[in-house]
Amino acid sequence: AQRVTQVQPTGSSQWGEEVTLDCSYETSEYFYRIFWYRQLFSGEMVFLIYQPSFDTQNQRSGRYSVVFQKSFKSISLVISASQPEDSGTYFCALSELRNNNAPRFGAGTKLSVKP
């Protein structure tokens, strides 16, 4: 059963715009983490940011931040001032203690940022 859902298969923005990518997940755990990764066109996977379930504060790292809605089991990645170099596929992943923290990924959202 799909545990991590990314309903937007594709997304687009213009240079300088703020982009929001959505992710929802299923878990009965109290402790878990949500990670965001970006896959470059080369195939390389790059870590962006993560949100621990026990932290009510939305995490931020550079131009990346998240909007964590724990009660709705959803999390959005927000990219501020998007640039063409941000184009790629973005994946969220759920890591739960009961599964030895082995992360499960969503299907990804392919983002295109136009100049």
Next chain:
Amino acid sequence: EAAVTQSPRSKVAVTGGKVTLSCHQTNNHDYMYWYRQDTGHGLRLIHYSYVADSTEKGDIPDGYKASRPSQENFSLILELASLSQTAVYFCASSGPGLGGSQNTLYFGAGTRLSVL
């Protein structure tokens, strides 16, 4: 800098043949993972390991075996390769624990496998 090296980078295999994908990490990480990527499915977990000489099944283990002979090395074995196993395979490693960046995955560059 954390490093995960996969070999080969690409491979063409025949149906029914045996394929071994290798992964080596120099991160001193306890956890290692094998994922496959197909268009529209994201990354799906095949096998993982949190200690040498032990492996665990992921979500799609059928048709795959895994081997972790040492902390640094983790192999994925397709005993009888099938057409449906054509995909890109990623190996990753991560540290233990709950906090900080220790559970961040460090990925290899991927292996493109084509089964004909």
